[in-house]
Amino acid sequence: MMQFMLLFSRQGKLRLQKWYVPLSDKEKKKITRELVQTVLARKPKMCSFLEWRDLKIVYKRYASLYFCCAIEDQDNELITLEIIHRYVELLDKYFGSVCELDIIFNFEKAYFILDEFLLGGEVQETSKKNVLKAIEQADLLQEPRHEYFNVPVY
Amino acid sequence: MPAPIRLRELIRTIRTARTQAEEREMIQKECAAIRSSFREEDNTYRCRNVAKLLYMHMLGYPAHFGQLECLKLIASQKFTDKRIGYLGAMLLLDERQDVHLLMTNCIKNDLNHSTQYVQGLALCTLGCMGSSEMCRDLAGEVEKLLKTSNSYLRKKAALCAVHVIRKVPELMEMFLPATKNLLNEKNHGVLHTSVVLLTEMCERSPDMLAHFRKNEKLVPQLVRILKNLIMSGYSPEHDVSGISDPFLQVRILRLLRILGRNDDDSSEAMNDILAQVATNTETSKNVGNAILYETVLTIMDIKSESGLRVLAINILGRFLLNNDKNIRYVALTSLLKTVQTDHNAVQRHRSTIVDCLKDLDVSIKRRAMELSFALVNGNNIRGMMKELLYFLDSCEPEFKADCASGIFLAAEKYAPSKRWHIDTIMRVLTTAGSYVRDDAVPNLIQLITNSVEMHAYTVQRLYKAILGDYSQQPLVQVAAWCIGEYGDLLVSGQCEEEEPIQVTEDEVLDILESVLISNMSTSVTRGYALTAIMKLSTRFSCTVNRIKKVVSIYGSSIDVELQQRAVEYNALFKKYDHMRSALLERMPVMEKVTTNGPTDMVQTNGETEPAPLETKPPPSGPQPTSQANDLLDLLGGNDITPIIPTVPTSKPASAGGELLDLLGDLNLTGAPPSAPASVPQLSQPPFLLDGLSSQPLFNDIASGIPSITAYSKNGLKIEFTFERSNTNPSVTVITIQASNSTELDMTDFVFQAAVPKTFQLQLLSPSSSIVPAFNTGTITQVIKVLNPQKQQLRMRIKLTYNHKGSAMQDLAEVNNFPPQSWQ
Numbered sequence: 001m002m003q004f005m006l007l008f009s010r011q012g013k014l015r016l017q018k019w020y021v022p023l024s025d026k027e028k029k030k031i032t033r034e035l036v037q038t039v040l041a042r043k044p045k046m047c048s049f050l051e052w053r054d055l056k057i058v059y060k061r062y063a064s065l066y067f068c069c070a071i072e073d074q075d076n077e078l079i080t081l082e083i084i085h086r087y088v089e090l091l092d093k094y095f096g097s098v099c100e101l102d103i104i105f106n107f108e109k110a111y112f113i114l115d116e117f118l119l120g121g122e123v124q125e126t127s128k129k130n131v132l133k134a135i136e137q138a139d140l141l142q143e144p145r146h147e148y149f150n151v152p153v154y
Numbered sequence: 155m156p157a158p159i160r161l162r163e164l165i166r167t168i169r170t171a172r173t174q175a176e177e178r179e180m181i182q183k184e185c186a187a188i189r190s191s192f193r194e195e196d197n198t199y200r201c202r203n204v205a206k207l208l209y210m211h212m213l214g215y216p217a218h219f220g221q222l223e224c225l226k227l228i229a230s231q232k233f234t235d236k237r238i239g240y241l242g243a244m245l246l247l248d249e250r251q252d253v254h255l256l257m258t259n260c261i262k263n264d265l266n267h268s269t270q271y272v273q274g275l276a277l278c279t280l281g282c283m284g285s286s287e288m289c290r291d292l293a294g295e296v297e298k299l300l301k302t303s304n305s306y307l308r309k310k311a312a313l314c315a316v317h318v319i320r321k322v323p324e325l326m327e328m329f330l331p332a333t334k335n336l337l338n339e340k341n342h343g344v345l346h347t348s349v350v351l352l353t354e355m356c357e358r359s360p361d362m363l364a365h366f367r368k369n370e371k372l373v374p375q376l377v378r379i380l381k382n383l384i385m386s387g388y389s390p391e392h393d394v395s396g397i398s399d400p401f402l403q404v405r406i407l408r409l410l411r412i413l414g415r416n417d418d419d420s421s422e423a424m425n426d427i428l429a430q431v432a433t434n435t436e437t438s439k440n441v442g443n444a445i446l447y448e449t450v451l452t453i454m455d456i457k458s459e460s461g462l463r464v465l466a467i468n469i470l471g472r473f474l475l476n477n478d479k480n481i482r483y484v485a486l487t488s489l490l491k492t493v494q495t496d497h498n499a500v501q502r503h504r505s506t507i508v509d510c511l512k513d514l515d516v517s518i519k520r521r522a523m524e525l526s527f528a529l530v531n532g533n534n535i536r537g538m539m540k541e542l543l544y545f546l547d548s549c550e551p552e553f554k555a556d557c558a559s560g561i562f563l564a565a566e567k568y569a570p571s572k573r574w575h576i577d578t579i580m581r582v583l584t585t586a587g588s589y590v591r592d593d594a595v596p597n598l599i600q601l602i603t604n605s606v607e608m609h610a611y612t613v614q615r616l617y618k619a620i621l622g623d624y625s626q627q628p629l630v631q632v633a634a635w636c637i638g639e640y641g642d643l644l645v646s647g648q649c650e651e652e653e654p655i656q657v658t659e660d661e662v663l664d665i666l667e668s669v670l671i672s673n674m675s676t677s678v679t680r681g682y683a684l685t686a687i688m689k690l691s692t693r694f695s696c697t698v699n700r701i702k703k704v705v706s707i708y709g710s711s712i713d714v715e716l717q718q719r720a721v722e723y724n725a726l727f728k729k730y731d732h733m734r735s736a737l738l739e740r741m742p743v744m745e746k747v748t749t750n751g752p753t754d755m756v757q758t759n760g761e762t763e764p765a766p767l768e769t770k771p772p773p774s775g776p777q778p779t780s781q782a783n784d785l786l787d788l789l790g791g792n793d794i795t796p797i798i799p800t801v802p803t804s805k806p807a808s809a810g811g812e813l814l815d816l817l818g819d820l821n822l823t824g825a826p827p828s829a830p831a832s833v834p835q836l837s838q839p840p841f842l843l844d845g846l847s848s849q850p851l852f853n854d855i856a857s858g859i860p861s862i863t864a865y866s867k868n869g870l871k872i873e874f875t876f877e878r879s880n881t882n883p884s885v886t887v888i889t890i891q892a893s894n895s896t897e898l899d900m901t902d903f904v905f906q907a908a909v910p911k912t913f914q915l916q917l918l919s920p921s922s923s924i925v926p927a928f929n930t931g932t933i934t935q936v937i938k939v940l941n942p943q944k945q946q947l948r949m950r951i952k953l954t955y956n957h958k959g960s961a962m963q964d965l966a967e968v969n970n971f972p973p974q975s976w977q
Contacts, residue, residue: 014212014213014214015212016212017212017245020282022248022249022250022283022285023248024248024250027961029214045479045514045515046479046514046515046516046517047479047480047482047483047515047517047518048479048480049480049483049484049517050517051517074408076404076408076444076447076448076451077480077483077484078440078441078443078444078447078480078481078484079400079401079404079441079444079445079448081440081444081480082394082400082401082440082441082444083401086394104165104169105162105165105166107208107209107212108161108205108208108237108238108241111241112237112241115241115278115282116274119277119278119281119282119310119313119314119347120281120282120313120314120316120317122313122316122347122350123346123347123401124309124310124313124343124346124347125309125342125343125346126342126343126346126392126399126401126402127342127343127391127392128391129391130343130391134271134274134306137271138233138237138271138274141233141269141271142233142234142237143232143233143234
């Protein structure tokens with residue numbers, strides 16, 4: 001299973017963190033700091049995999065964002081790259097040519113999309129269409145602005 | 155009270171902050187506003203406030219005061235609230251907080267909600283962060299949803315079940331009935347998650363595995379599904395670069411691997427499909443290679459026929475030539491796994507692997523190095539060694555130690571001639587001298603001693619090597635030792651292998667004295683040099699006075715070790731002159747000590763750092779280290795008088811520190827241990843017996859084997875008591891007792907142990923995971939060690955625990971096992 005996924009910018013700012021294993025806030029911060037440092041230090045021509053503690057780290061850079069996943073020993077690194085790519089495609093479809101700013105300003109939506117694609121560190125839906133459909137429908141359920149009371153969603 | 159600012163507004167504002175301090179100020183202001191809003195129990199804006207809090211949490215600021223608010227959002231009727239509430243729960247709560255249990259009821263209700271998206275939220279949250287208690291409470295609901303016809307919910311329920319099983323393995327049984335028809339689904343989401351669920355069950359329980367193999371006929375079903383995926387035409391919904399649902403294909407291949415492992419029938423049933431996938435999958439993109447990779451792993455792990463195995467290795471060979479670094483990396487990793495079982499097939503790709511040593515990527519280089527060492531054999535040793543030595547020369551410092559050790563091991567096993575062996579070692583010492591491990595020096599000295607016909611050649615080469623540069627300590631140590639032993643051969647120009655050089659006795663003493671004086675020489679090296687000079691007093695004829703002078707000068711050296719030696723050697727010249735020539739005689743051939751290379755140690759947790767046999771004494775007091783033990787071995791084989799503090803010996807002095815430790819140990823064991831604790835657990839004051847060495851403080855009277863303190867640091871003490879099995883003399887049963895003398899409990903205590911490859915270890919369950927403070931109790935755990943070769947017991951232990959709010963971890967070596975525990 002995937003133990004966690006981190007998205008961070010080239011300056012090391014965290015944009016998304018999804019943890020599938022229980023760790024204290026302090027531990028999460030420590031791991032994040034260490035990994036961000038390690039991945040940012042990698043040169044562009046190096047391979048996308050590295051060993052870190054007893055996990056395998058798979059990372060890929062898309063424009064200004066690093067997508068970094070930690071998988072276990074029996075997991076397939078190459079298919080994890082495909083998982084990352086699929087997530088980027090989903091974001092791209094949803095936001096229309098996604099860029100880092102979209103994820104910054106709509107981070108909660110990025111999480112919602114991720115939660116329709118992965119669950120408990122495993123892929124739950126392999127059809128792009130189905131994931132996007134589910135998000136669409138769920139978005140419709142969100143209580144709309146009450147124009148009269150001027151109470152926006154959030 | 156004005157409406158709280160909106161989320162996007164806040165994000166925009168915070169991003170305008172130019173300094174960390176400015177940002178902090180904004181955050182604090184907003185947090186204060188949010189807090190007061192929470193206090194007012196404002197339902198309308200709670201969602202907005204929590205969303206903002208989550209943003210600030212991501213920036214690294216504390217957000218714990220929002221935890222309860224998340225629970226309130228989850229309990230709300232509004233979907234928007236629930237969505238943010240569950241997200242908040244997943245981000246801010248975890249199973250360590252008691253608060254999380256309050257979610258259980260909400261989740262239970264939401265699992266039965268009329269809207270599937272609400273049910274989905276609940277399943278997702280439970281599947282991501284549900285604690286064991288929550289899983290126990292809600293497993294029934296999950297099981298129900300696993301049987302629903304709604305595929306949207308079914309797929310989520312399957313992964314939720316996986317999480318439940320991971321947290322509470324005993325609950326696996328209850329999901330069994332629901333798995334009956336899972337693979338009949340058409341929906342790929344359900345298929346994928348079902349395969350994951352079946353994989354989890356089969357991996358965890360051999361009974362389940364057997365059941366699925368025989369009763370459910372899982373293999374034919376999976377083969378059918380896989381076949382459909384490959385043969386079916388283009389399916390836009392699941393297509394990735396021309397391949398239909400690669401995610402599902404990979405998971406099916408992985409499940410097939412588990413089903414086919416060690417089972418002939420299952421392996422046969424999947425042979426065809428594996429061959430088909432291996433030959434038909436498109437390899438131009440990463441996605442195809444991902445499937446091939448999984449296929450290769452499966453082929454190598456099941457009982458496949460040899461043709462299929464060769465096919466798999468060839469795929470890996472092709473991977474090695476791929477331009478994509480990731481593919482090459484994956485190929486090297488897989489080859490490393492198969493090199494033991496399919497050695498010959500992997501040998502065919504040796505030249506490609508060796509080429510990878512020149513790759514720019516560090517991960518690839520490391521893999522290639524490990525694989526190269528695995529492929530070295532008697533036939534290719536010369537060629538491989540050339541490549542490896544070149545690699546040693548040019549590689550990054552992080553590799554040098556491992557590479558040097560690997561080269562030594564390979565050379566020892568396959569050296570075509572003694573001269574080649576010594577040349578190779580010399581090359582390593584001069585190239586990577588400062589990275590060579592400490593234990594290499596005694597090993598080398600032993601090798602040189604035993605190559606009797608090469609003594610003249612060796613000493614000449616070593617002399618030449620340090621003439622130019624005496625900064626690399628291991629090289630200088632070996633050279634000094636050799637010059638001390640064979641200096642007579644050096645000056646008499648007896649070398650046959652190469653042109654003998656003209657060296658005078660004075661020149662030899664010059665270089666040794668330079669080593670003694672040099673700032674670059676460590677204390678250990680100086681010890682070697684001094685002893686070497688002393689030995690030459692019986693081998694040289696013209697310069698004995700000079701030697702006497704040097705030795706007497708160091709009688710007042712600040713370095714205690716040097717001083718002691720010099721004083722003792724001085725005594726040799728004066729009072730014990732009649733014994734001098736006998737004591738300083740040439741070393742006889744040593745008994746072959748089994749290679750204690752670092753790669754022999756079994757690794758724990760896949761750590762790649764080597765297990766050094768360093769001379770670091772554990773903090774509880776002087777204990778004979780492993781090198782000192784080697785020392786004892788060597789002494790056993792020689793005719794020299796045993797260690798008596800006043801008489802110097804001509805044993806090859808390793809780290810001077812060990813000498814002191816050994817002597818210190820002897821002195822202390824003379825004294826009777828004070829206050830032998832009769833009730834070991836309760837009445838021991840902390841560190842009472844720290845001053846003493848590792849001698850037992852309470853004897854295991856029943857078996858007569860003394861117990862030892864294996865570890866004592868930071869208030870944590872671990873003792874080993876021993877029992878030998880009457881029925882099986884190779885088995886030693888060790889009972890460990892961990893006690894804690896500090897004022898706070900140590901929780902989540904985990905004890906792990908690793909032993910060298912020739913041993914086998916079985917660790918039984920511990921009595922608990924909490925070491926209570928003030929030595930009020932202990933954790934007991936039993937280790938069974940199988941030692942068929944009756945080798946000296948060594949163990950490496952790893953301790954992890956929580957203490958005073960922080961996670962502690964320590965690694966230690968236990969080398970002080972009493973002989974009765976393993977002989």
